[in-house]
Amino acid sequence: MNKSWNIDVVGILADEEYVLNTIDKQAVYINSQNVIQFFVKIISEEPESFPNIKLVTCYATDLERWGFEDNYHDHPIDRIRALQDFLQDNLVVFKPQRKVLYDHTEVYVGREIRLIPKSESFHNGVSLVPLPVFSEEEHSNSYSEFLDRLQNRKYIGRVDNVTSEANDTPKYILWKNEEEEYRVYGEFTGHHYAHGGFAFSSNDSIRTMPFNDEWLDDCYDYGENVMFVTFEVFSEIAETIPSAEQLNESIGKVKSEVEEAAGQVAASVVAEPPTVKKQEEKKPVTQVQPEPERKPDPNIPTESEQTEERLMDEFIQVTREQGLLYDLTDLYNFHTAMKSSNLVILAGMSGTGKSKLVQAYSKALGLFDSHQMTFIPVRPAWTDDADLIGYADTLHMVYRPGDSGLINALMSAKENKKKLHIICFDEMNLARVEHYFSQFLSVLENESGPRRVLRLYNDDLENRLYNSAQYPPVIPIGDNVVFVGTVNLDESTYHFSDKVLDRANVISLNVLPFENLRTLSEENKNAAEEKRGPLKKEKESVTFEIYDSFRNNNRDIQLSxxxxxxxxxxxxxxxxxxxxxxxxxxxxxxxxxxxxxxxxxxxxxxxxxxxxxxxxxxxxxxxxxxxxxxxxxxxxxxxxxxxxxxxxxxxxxxxxxxxxxxxxxxxxxxxxxxxxxxxxxx
Incomplete structure (x- = not known):
């Protein structure tokens, strides 16, 4: 099974003898696609979940952005020597990925490659340890706030390029001030990692000391909130920090410095020359005192709330215009689920208007672009995600997208990030959702970012497929894409597994008494038309920015x-x-x-x-x-x-x-x- 580690690992170009003795291959060679492929030896500490391997394969095409030019017309030996010379003075930083090939063999690949120059003291036996780096610029905490949160085991910020696995607690962390000076804090024995980032715990008092300037010559801070220190430096920190000052002492010093600074400001005010004071006294006292900060009245709806109210009025009216009669509770339930859930499933007997409800919602939002509202009829024969998203045709070396329209919709959402997109899987349980929707079930749990992507094919095929520019290996799934499905629960369909139910809001629509259909008279429609807000009159689509303003994305639990x-x-x-x-x-x-x-x-x-x-x-x-x-x-x-x-x-x-x-x-x-x-x- 493919797996990616979204952390930075450091390596060097592996030497020929080591690769031959380890995996019986060449360290650098030209593969069947006429691309230089080379092995990197890992020299930094890996996460616990990473297997016991030290060699990762990389491709010369990933080095082009760093200035490497591979002359395909040169002799293979010259091409290989050119790459070796290019990497001789550099370390390779990458994110590791495990790929399982068609014959079930595993290959470990380096992706998102970056280069950093080797230090003058670098030698082949160097081993590096990653330390998270926190700063006011990157984490929006002042130094005193950082110390206070660290002392009280609160979240101090995210560092996405180091492992946050439960058993990979960094023993030491660094603080970097505006003058590019570092301090060390530790030793830590445990941590939590959540939306607020790291929160550290220690069995003993947390201690702190300056990071020795001499150590910097042997270490690597490349601007990603991570410092890779040599094992020798790490050992010196471990020996020195037990006798360093305790964190509470450091907090006291910071408070004293703040109070002293405040006192100096006050003294300077008192010591102002009398002439200045007299001049001030002559001025008429007409200074306007700043108004106290006004807190918003919770009883007055904000502009966003007013827009959302108009949307719901429009939504209700559109359902009536289309001859649909829903309980208002269902409409508010559906709208709330759509803006807060990864996946919404409308369930119930056939004929309750589940698909029409989705259409009415998209119409109320003004999603006029054909890709903004995509209906995908699920077919009973679908058995895996290739039926839905397509596959890489290695015989003709092209990617063939599925005919569902999903890929085109996702590409549209990628290119039009200001537009909201709704993708509806109609009768989604005609086939087993766990099979054709398997990749989505994992992807939709990820927060928006580099991990929230749909993989179409392996990266190593990108340079071989003719239409890879049109269909890249992965497509990001942004927050401007909302997924919904409709299901009929009868003998012709499959029931959902807990894996699906854990990720979905399953709504069963209420069937109202049939006499209520009489209320859908033309007079009522015309009366409702007069009450409608600007959303209808201006015929403007609701942009993703407006729709996102309806959302409360705060990750803190607010349940009572x-x-x-x-x-x-x-x-x-x-x-x-x-x-x-x-x-x-x-x-x-x-x-x-x-x-x-x-x-x-x-x-x-x-x-x-x-x-x-x-x-x-x-x-x-x-x-x-x-x-x-x-x-x-x-x-x-x-x-x-x-x-x-x-x-x-x-x-x-x-x-x-x-x-x-x-x-x-x-x-x-x-x-x-x-x-x-x-x-x-x-």
Whole structure:
């Protein structure tokens, strides 16, 4: 299975003897595609998950941006010698990647190659250790804030180019000030890594000392918030820092310096010449005092909230114009899920208008470009993602995209980052989602950035495919792409695995009484037309910038203690039923993100939204035989159409002040009924 490590590793061009003795190959050679291929020997510390290998293959084409020119007309020996000379005085920084070839052999490749000059003291036995570097410029914390957060084990910032794996805690970190001076902090024995970056812990007092200027000559800081120090320097730090000053002493000094500076400013004000004071006294006192900072009134909607309200008015009206009648709760539920979830799935019986709801939403957003709203009818014959995204035709050396239109839509989103794109997989469970959608299930969990990409084919084919300029090896999936699917739950379809359900908001649309269709008269449409806001009148599409302003992207958990306790108790009860099911941290974060993004409205309160999230995020995973789930769901009473002896209902009763849980309770009855009459529930 292919795997990438998104960290920086340092190596040198491997010598011929080492490569021959290790893997019985040449250190530098010209491959079958007439490209120089060479091996780099790793000389820096790797993450724990990295295998015990020291040789990584690289391609000369990646060195062109650094000034290397490969003359394809020269003799092969001259070409190889030119590369050796070019790399002789440089270290190679790269991100390692494991690729599994068609014959199941593994190849380790260096990507995103950079070069840094070797120090004068460099020798073949050098071993390097990466240390994270923090600074006010890169992490927006002042020095005093950095010290305070470090002391209290708070998050001090991200360093994406070093490993953050649980067992790879850096023993020491560095602070760099504006004068390019460094200080060392440590020794650390544990860490957490989250959206706020690193938070460190230590079994002893954290100590600090200056980073010796003489060490800099042997170390490498290449501007990526990482300093690679030699093992000798690392050993000197380890020997010296136990006797260095403690962090709390350093914090005290910083506070004293700040107070002293403040005192000097105050003294300079007192010591101003009397003439200045007299001149000031002669001036009329007409200075306008600055107005106190006004906090926004929570009762007055912001401009973004007003725009979102107009969008929802438009959305509601479009559904009526199209002859669709939905519960307003469903419309707000759908909109909130769309802007806060990686994947939204509309489920239910055929004929409830799931696909039309997506079309109405795109129309309300004004997505007029053909690529901005892409419908992909899923085919029952799809068995892997090649059916969806296409494949590399190595016989004719071209990439052949699938005929679904997905690749064109993603390319459009890449080139038009200011435009919102919706991609809808219609009847997505006609084939097994885990098969044709497998790559997406992993990719959509990643935050926007270099890891959130869809891979079309291996990088080593890029220089061989004729249309690689049109279809690169990977396509980034930006936040301006929203994924939604529709499903019918009947005998012709597949049910979802927990892997899919963990990543999706599954919404079942309510079917309203049919007499409500009479309200869709032409008079009502005309009346609603007059009330519509600028979104309709100006016929402007909602840009991604506007749509993103509707989102609350804060990653901090804002669920209340009671809400978290509720989810924890449900999780524990599910775990007692089956260790393979539960709420899980991912689901808790997704529920929190949904609730933070709920717009102000009268149709869907926070209490009811939490109820819906339990139905859409947790209850979708509650399925199985009666003997397993009876205690959790309870016993169905056919006479009274109720449930008795339900562990889940008891938990909901305990937290009745959080929500009434109408939808969850109705689903408990439905599932308990299925257990009684079918012996299982789906």
């Amino acid at each position: 203690e009671q809400e978290l306790s509720l989810l924890w108790e449900i999780h524990q009860e599910l775990q007692s039923v089956n260790k393979n099911i539960g709420a899980g941290p991912r689901i808790v974060r997704q529920i929190d993100m949904y609730l933070k993004n709920l717009p102000n409205n009268q149709a869907l309160s926070r209490q009811d939204a939490l109820d819906l999230q339990i139905v859409q995020r947790i209850m979708t995973k509650v399925r199985g035989p009666e003997e397993q789930l009876k205690k959790f769901l309870g016993t169905y009473d056919a006479i009274n159409d109720t449930v008795t002896d339900s562990k889940l209902a008891d938990i909901l009763d305990t937290f009745h002040d959080v929500s009434e849980f109408y939808e969850t309770r109705n689903l408990i009855i439905q599932k308990a009924k299925e257990l009684k009459f079918n012996g299982y529930t789906l």
